[in-house]
Amino acid sequence: xxxxxxxxxxxxxxxxxxxxxxxxxxxxxxxxxxxxxxxxxxxxxxxxxxxxxxxxxxxxxxxxxxxxxxxxxxxxxxxxxxxxxxxxxxxxxxxxxxxxxxxxxxxxxxxxxxxxxxxxxxxxxxxxxxxxxxxxxxxxxxxxxxxxxxxxxxxxxxxxxxxxxxxxxxxxxxxxxxxxxxxxxxxxxxxxxxxxxxxxxxxxxxxxxxxxxxxxxxxxxxxxxxxxxxxxxxxxxxxxxxxxxxxxxxxxx
Ligand SMILES: [Zn+2]
Numbered sequence: 001x002x003x004x005x006x007x008x009x010x011x012x013x014x015x016x017x018x019x020x021x022x023x024x025x026x027x028x029x030x031x032x033x034x035x036x037x038x039x040x041x042x043x044x045x046x047x048x049x050x051x052x053x054x055x056x057x058x059x060x061x062x063x064x065x066x067x068x069x070x071x072x073x074x075x076x077x078x079x080x081x082x083x084x085x086x087x088x089x090x091x092x093x094x095x096x097x098x099x100x101x102x103x104x105x106x107x108x109x110x111x112x113x114x115x116x117x118x119x120x121x122x123x124x125x126x127x128x129x130x131x132x133x134x135x136x137x138x139x140x141x142x143x144x145x146x147x148x149x150x151x152x153x154x155x156x157x158x159x160x161x162x163x164x165x166x167x168x169x170x171x172x173x174x175x176x177x178x179x180x181x182x183x184x185x186x187x188x189x190x191x192x193x194x195x196x197x198x199x200x201x202x203x204x205x206x207x208x209x210x211x212x213x214x215x216x217x218x219x220x221x222x223x224x225x226x227x228x229x230x231x232x233x234x235x236x237x238x239x240x241x242x243x244x245x246x247x248x249x250x251x252x253x
Contacts, residue, residue: 014048017109018097023048030054036115040158047108056093059120067245069218069225069238074188082225082236086215086243087120094242098214101148110151110213113241118155121239126209128237131157132168134212134224135195152241153211160209168201169210169224188219195227204232215240 014023027033027045037045059065065087073080088094097113100106133153141147150166157164173194197203210224221238228236 016048016050016053017106017112018049018053018093018100021050021052023050025049025051025054033115036155037111040115040118040155041111045108045111047112049109049112053093053097057088057116059087060089064246065120065124067243068247069215069222069245070188071218071245071247077222079222079226079229082222082238084215084218084221084238084240084243084245085121085124085126086240086245087117087124088242090214090216090242090244094214098242101213102144105144105146107146107148107151110146110148111155113213114152114155117152117239117241118159121156122159126237126239127160127207128162128209128235129206130168130203131160131162131164131209131211132224132228133164133166134210134220135166135169135171137171149212152213153209156209156211156239162209165201167198168203168208169195169227170198172196188217188222191219191223193223194220195224197227197231202231203228205234207235207237208233209237209239211239213241215243215245218243218245 015021016023025048027037027047034045065085067084067086069082069084070077070080097109101110131153133147133149136144136147136149147166150164154164171194208228210221210228212221215221215238218238221240225236225238
């Protein structure tokens with residue numbers, strides 16, 4: 001089996017999971033990655049990417065990763081000061097990579113981003129009682145085979161020492177894809193009231209990290225956080241791998 005796959009690798013070199021060029025980086029080339037991956041996911045990584053893409057994954061400087069979740073809170077927003085931590089800019093590398101995760105089913109790439117995100121969460125001494133990923137609808141989960149938010153939230157949970165609980169939040173309605181809605185107000189309206197806390201859970205008094213892959217308008221994370229706060233969570237911090245947010249959260253920074 002390994003002889004066959006080794007031969008296929010030799011004939012057809014692996015492609016970079018982001019740009020599709022010939023890959024020259026594997027998990028072996030990133031110090032400590034294999035060990036950490038194995039501890040977090042309980043399996044071996046199958047990462048193939050190029051040096052160019054890896055070198056372009058650069059976090060924003062200093063505390064610029066912190067911002068308001070919604071930079072333009074709507075009238076009557078119950079939580080306009082909700083904080084977002086997103087340590088990477090939503091630049092052209094993310095613009096290529098995130099659709100590869102969502103529509104190219106690149107779970108390994110989601111896990112790479114998750115491990116990088118987890119490291120920055122640890123560096124920022126972020127703590128919580130629970131880590132909750134933004135849930136996908138059953139239909140999307142079926143078509144993709146995994147929830148990228150959950151794959152990225154697991155290393156965040158590992159970094160904080162808090163348990164990952166993917167069953168805390170549920171989607172009440174199957175919303176339209178946010179990426180199909182270009183207008184910010186339409187995106188906010190699309191996810192309004194989309195989430196609820198599972199009746200199995202009591203989140204009263206808990207501090208919770210709610211995690212997603214990216215925050216563009218911030219509307220999805222904001223709604224997920226509102227559902228938790230409405231049920232008595234003492235504090236919610238929204239975390240995403242990347243965002244183009246610039247408006248500061250005065251309470252956090
Ligand atoms: Zn590449």
